[in-house]
Amino acid sequence: MSALVSKASISVLAAVAGTVFVSYCIYFDRKRRSDPEFRKKLKEKRKRRKNVSKDGTTTLPDLKDHEAVQQFFLREVQLGEELLAQGDIEEGVEHLSNAVAVCGQPQQLLQVLQQTLPPQVFRLLLERLPVVGQRLMVNAAQSGLGMAEDDVE
Structure with missing residues (x-):
């Protein structure tokens, strides 16, 4: 029993x-x-997803549209900083490398980032830049924008 x-x-x-x-x-x-922040965070998350293509990479703006490039740059820097602050290093570096790729003065931006980012994060950013630069060139070629290979670093 x-x-x-x-x-x-x-x-x-x-x-x-x-x-x-x-x-x-x-x-x-x-x-x-x-929670009032929940809706805000949800909208941000959906906005990020909207800017990501099916293969998981961020869709780059039309490089001929300077306003779109500027908005993209600002959004990518902001997202990169937020993700790094949250501890998501990979995604943060991805967004910052997108910003550097479309930046009009990438060397100056890289100098600022080198001073503000931890060395290991900055190293990851430098390693990621060639991939993003190549994607930018493919995007430019598809949109019919003639750019020399050494214009994108």
Whole structure:
């Protein structure tokens, strides 16, 4: 009979634990949704996804449209800084390298970044630049913009 009681008590305990877990999830979901920052963060996340192509890379702007390039640059710098502050180094470096790639004066921006970023993060940025530069050149070639290879560094 004690085996029967222990099986019953285990079943009751499991049911109670399951109920507590589901209640916990519901409580925090409601708390999260009522948070004013939640909607803001959700919009930001959707905006970031909108700027990412199907292969996971950020879509670059039309280089002929200076206003679009400027908005893209500012958005990428801001996203890069936010992601680095959150500890997402890879994504932060990706966005900063996109900003450097479309920047009118990349050497000056790199000097500023070298002074402000930790050395290992700056090294990752330098390693990422050739890939982004190549993607920028492909984008420029597809849009019909003639650029010399040494114009993009």
